Amino acid sequence: MKKQVSSAKRSAGVTRQGPEPGYHHGELQEALIAATEAILAEQGAEGFTLREAARRAGVSPAAPSHHFGNAQGLLTEVAIRGYDALADALRAAASGKRSGRDKLHAQGMAYVEFALKHPGRFQMMFANKRLVADDARLRRASKAAGAEFEIIVAELVGGASKPAKAAAAAAWSTVHGFAKLALEEKFGSVKNEAGRREIMITLNQVLNYLWPADGPRQAV
Amino acid sequence: MKKQVSSAKRSAGVTRQGPEPGYHHGELQEALIAATEAILAEQGAEGFTLREAARRAGVSPAAPSHHFGNAQGLLTEVAIRGYDALADALRAAASGKRSGRDKLHAQGMAYVEFALKHPGRFQMMFANKRLVADDARLRRASKAAGAEFEIIVAELVGGASKPAKAAAAAAWSTVHGFAKLALEEKFGSVKNEAGRREIMITLNQVLNYLWPADGPRQAV
DNA sequence: TCATGTAACTTGACACTGTTCAGATTGAGC
């Protein structure tokens, strides 16, 4: 009886398509991650609660702790996957372009596009205090995403190590700051498609201003 | 008896130096704002709770609602003052310099210095979902701070309206993104003075790279 | 086939949180 209620709840959640299990869920980690990503997509970073994630996965509030330790652990896992997805997007954006400047340009657009398309997840990825900040895998994933900029920028400034680092920091800072300010509506509404399109036009101007088309920028 | 306990609590809080009041606090708004800023300074944006602010001001958890409506209202007031302080800092930084490029450079440094000096308050200022995002005074204060960049950038690009806007967005985005990434420790530790100094050096390189000394950047 | 141990999950509790509301208290204006 009780179990039926539990099963009913379970199938109403984010879900699995496998056979109805009994006491054991079977794929609880993945279900919780999926539930978390759904919450972040629907309600943003502030909307996430561990209990709601558990509810969607059809388990008790205490269940997640056995797999992720605590809420930070679950969010860390989600953030890691977010960084992986971001790195993929940056790589994909640059792959089609010829010049280093075009690659950087495309990367910048892809970065902000990612942030606008997954605002909740993006905000969470950079909410250090809600994650296990010193988790080795998280740090690696974050570094890998940042390194995508270094790779491209190295082409621009000629591969010199020190100036390249500063130039990569500049590129990352610019697009990250633009994305953050856009999400906080400093550049107008971001809730409708028209607003987002206008924001991307502004970003295009910003990138053209900082990395003009006429020849690559030299390091100082 | 009960009242003595209440008074003792009150004097242990963030405090007022006036005469011991009875039932009425007298300066509760200011006391709550001061308490909130103290919490943000000590514990960061995530550490704030309305109850803790009330505790420090020596009043019951329900008291703040009579002055600020809810927690968002109180935080909004704090954010407004934060934006005012930021605008002041940006203005002061630019005032001493000659060229437009030097002014912009100084503003950028001041922006990140502000963020590193008051991380909790800074993060809260840009946490739209924890504030009354459509509050008129908040929007005005935020816009005023952003306008400090436009004023300086207009000198650089020659005052042309449309390119100036993009250039101002570029400047704001860069320093804001740098500050955010620095606070999330993407550029190394920010907990000790040595780490912060190194970060400011990196910022200096970033600004020199994007706005080089040899002549003002032209609009596209 | 069956006992046993371990991993997965639930139950119930605890200390918090923000907010609401009725009622007590206060000070200012008439």
Place this chain on the structure above:
DNA sequence: GCTCAATCTGAACAGTGTCAAGTTACATGA
């Protein structure tokens, strides 16, 4: 001196994350 609005308290409510202890399911080995 009285009235009344502003101010604040106390108690309650629904919700949160986490923990210890109990329950269930499953694999392993005899």
